[in-house]
Amino acid sequence: MNETPSKPAMSPVKVEAIDPLDSAVLDMPRQAPRFNVLSAIQNDQPHAPAIHPSVAHGKGIVEIKDFSLYYGPKKTVHSVSLSIPVGHVTALIGPSGCGKSTLLRSVNRLNDLVDGVRTTGDILVGGESVYAPGTDVIDLRRRVGMVFQKSNPFPMSIFDNVVYGLRIHGERRRSVLEEVCERSLRGAALWDEVKDRLQSSAMGLSGGQQQRLCIARAIAVEPQVLLMDEPCSALDPIATLKIEELILEISQKYTVLIVTHNMGQASRVSDYTAFMYLGRLVEYGPTSHIFQTPTLPETEQYITGKFG
Amino acid sequence: MRRTAYDLYRRSLSALIFAGCVGCAVLIVGVLGWVIGYLSSIGASSLSIGFFTELPSGDVANPGGMKHAILGTLALVAMAGVIGVPLGVATGIYLAEFKQDRYILAPVRFTADVLAGVPSIVIGILGYELVVVPMGSYNGWAGAFALAFIMVPIVARTSEEMLRLVPDSYRAASLALGATKAQTITRVVLPAATGSLITGIMLALARICGETAPLLFTALGSRLLTLDPNKPFPSLTVQIYTYATGPYPEQKRLAWAGILVLVALLLALNALIRYVASRSITRSIA
Numbered sequence: 074m075n076e077t078p079s080k081p082a083m084s085p086v087k088v089e090a091i092d093p094l095d096s097a098v099l100d101m102p103r104q105a106p107r108f109n110v111l112s113a114i115q116n117d118q119p120h121a122p123a124i125h126p127s128v129a130h131g132k133g134i135v136e137i138k139d140f141s142l143y144y145g146p147k148k149t150v151h152s153v154s155l156s157i158p159v160g161h162v163t164a165l166i167g168p169s170g171c172g173k174s175t176l177l178r179s180v181n182r183l184n185d186l187v188d189g190v191r192t193t194g195d196i197l198v199g200g201e202s203v204y205a206p207g208t209d210v211i212d213l214r215r216r217v218g219m220v221f222q223k224s225n226p227f228p229m230s231i232f233d234n235v236v237y238g239l240r241i242h243g244e245r246r247r248s249v250l251e252e253v254c255e256r257s258l259r260g261a262a263l264w265d266e267v268k269d270r271l272q273s274s275a276m277g278l279s280g281g282q283q284q285r286l287c288i289a290r291a292i293a294v295e296p297q298v299l300l301m302d303e304p305c306s307a308l309d310p311i312a313t314l315k316i317e318e319l320i321l322e323i324s325q326k327y328t329v330l331i332v333t334h335n336m337g338q339a340s341r342v343s344d345y346t347a348f349m350y351l352g353r354l355v356e357y358g359p360t361s362h363i364f365q366t367p368t369l370p371e372t373e374q375y376i377t378g379k380f381g
Numbered sequence: 382m383r384r385t386a387y388d389l390y391r392r393s394l395s396a397l398i399f400a401g402c403v404g405c406a407v408l409i410v411g412v413l414g415w416v417i418g419y420l421s422s423i424g425a426s427s428l429s430i431g432f433f434t435e436l437p438s439g440d441v442a443n444p445g446g447m448k449h450a451i452l453g454t455l456a457l458v459a460m461a462g463v464i465g466v467p468l469g470v471a472t473g474i475y476l477a478e479f480k481q482d483r484y485i486l487a488p489v490r491f492t493a494d495v496l497a498g499v500p501s502i503v504i505g506i507l508g509y510e511l512v513v514v515p516m517g518s519y520n521g522w523a524g525a526f527a528l529a530f531i532m533v534p535i536v537a538r539t540s541e542e543m544l545r546l547v548p549d550s551y552r553a554a555s556l557a558l559g560a561t562k563a564q565t566i567t568r569v570v571l572p573a574a575t576g577s578l579i580t581g582i583m584l585a586l587a588r589i590c591g592e593t594a595p596l597l598f599t600a601l602g603s604r605l606l607t608l609d610p611n612k613p614f615p616s617l618t619v620q621i622y623t624y625a626t627g628p629y630p631e632q633k634r635l636a637w638a639g640i641l642v643l644v645a646l647l648l649a650l651n652a653l654i655r656y657v658a659s660r661s662i663t664r665s666i667a
């Protein structure tokens with residue numbers, strides 16, 4: 074390397090090299106001409122999320138109302154209000170760790186499994202409160218299906234996996250179980266691949282097939298809402314494409330709330346998109362609006378990959 | 382790269398450690414082989430069909446067989462299993478699946494660990510005080526209770542460990558479908574862990590098969606085939622102990638044969654355990 078011919082004096086050079094960078098970073102917010110929502114959020118200052126009028130009606134199948142969640146002392150979801158329209162796909166996007174999964178798991182109260190979780194505000198599913206004392210969590214979870222980030226079929230046969238939800242709710246008639254199994258597997262675009270081996274173990278399926286099996290298992294009990302937490306993040310591009318097609322298919326019948334890390338996926342599969350940042354809702358509206366003419370420049374910056 | 386003295390040193394040290402490990406392994410296998418070989422050479426000569434089919438004759442020169450003791454041990458282990466397995470597995474389920482009861486779990490776990498470490502003679506005396514004295518005589522129930530007492534903490538702790546190997550994603554999937562906790566445990570968690578639970582249970586059964594001390598104060602032992610749990614109860618280990626400590630050479634020979642049968646039983650049980658363990662679902666998914 075052709076460094077200065079002088080002695081390798083270290084410290085002064087380093088300090089000079091870092092100094093201008095540092096001040097540039099520090100200068101950036103000062104140079105910003107307008108109130109920045111993201112820096113307001115970073116500084117824990119109040120901000121008003123940009124909600125498109127088409128989703129400000131408050132008549133969603135899922136109504137998240139001023140909902141906050143704490144993991145122990147740590148506030149992870151900050152007063153989020155969100156109205157999920159029935160019969161559509163709504164995507165939750167935002168940088169990793171911003172609380173998308175947490176918010177999703179709040180809808181079916183799966184966060185109950187975590188020690189020391191506390192919530193304020195409420196969520197309504199189909200008009201019924203999720204957090205009111207005396208809520209039947211078992212019934213709530215029957216009405217709200219969930220597909221997880223990592224496919225998690227039970228170590229049982231494909232058939233037993235699909236009809237698990239029915240069996241736990243007391244259905245025993247073989248004919249009903251078989252009918253629902255076929256309908257659900259068809260609904261999850263898996264029937265043709267597995268119809269000849271329904272009794273073999275689900276663990277032998279490929280990753281993409283396992284995830285579609287989990288979707289079949291979730292829709293077998295005909296939930297009002299289907300939650301999906303990054304359902305393609307562990308899959309290869311072709312399996313991802315199949316699931317995306319499946320989500321579009323499913324949305325003919327079900328309301329889907331999907332967390333995704335992938336902007337392209339959000340724009341392809343969703344009708345509405347909510348952008349979250351550090352546990353707050355930043356902007357929410359029709360996907361075309363969010364991706365083409367977002368109200369906030371911060372949303373545009375995130376969507377075009379300038380940060381996050 | 383320099384090939385230095387240090388390089389030579391670390392390579393030699395590695396070779397030395399490897400040789401040491403191989404040596405220890407060979408030593409242990411060798412000792413086991415020697416024990417089994419020695420047992421076989423002495424015991425096999427006294428082993429005959431009669432050993433399994435005959436009862437004690439009362440004639441010290443021609444003492445008969447140990448049919449009563451073999452059946453007695455099987456019956457005692459079965460009775461202990463019927464008492465100990467449900468208790469142990471239930472405790473294991475509680476320890477593994479009810480994490481929110483944090484302040485109860487720690488003492489229960491601690492108690493189980495302490496109980497698992499209590500010398501078995503102490504458990505024998507406990508059985509004597511709690512069962513034999515109230516019932517007025519040595520009896521099979523007392524023996525079975527003592528053995529069950531040894532089993533419960535072992536089964537509880539191994540079950541807990543096995544259930545912990547079942548991924549939480551199964552529980553989440555089940556609960557998210559609207560299953561109750563009990564349904565999740567009985568329909569998903571336990572089936573997923575069955576193989577490994579059986580392994581733990583069989584380990585505990587193998588352990589109690591060879592127990593002598595807790596039976597001396599409880600079941601006492603018997604030369605009769607009256608498998609009545611209200612009376613003194615025969616067992617292989619106590620019969621071996623009685624014959625081996627007695628003065629008659631023919632009975633001592635019979636004791637050697639009994640030891641050989643006991644060791645063969647334990648080896649077979651362990652082979653079975655390994656087989657079940659290798660097939661258990663929890664291992665293939667964990």
Ligand SMILES: Nc1ncnc2c1ncn2[C@@H]1O[C@H](COP(=O)(O)OP(=O)(O)O)[C@@H](O)[C@H]1O
Pocket residue numbers: 144149167168169170171172173174175176187
């Ligand atoms: N079970 C938990 N206990 C404590 N903190 C958690 C738990 N799950 C998530 N968090 C924290 O909450 C924040 C949001 O997490 P998460 O909802 O998983 O984000 P996202 O899905 O947007 O990546 C993160 O800072 C994470 O560390």
Ligand SMILES: [Mg+2]
Pocket residue numbers: 173174175302303332
């Ligand atoms: Mg997440």
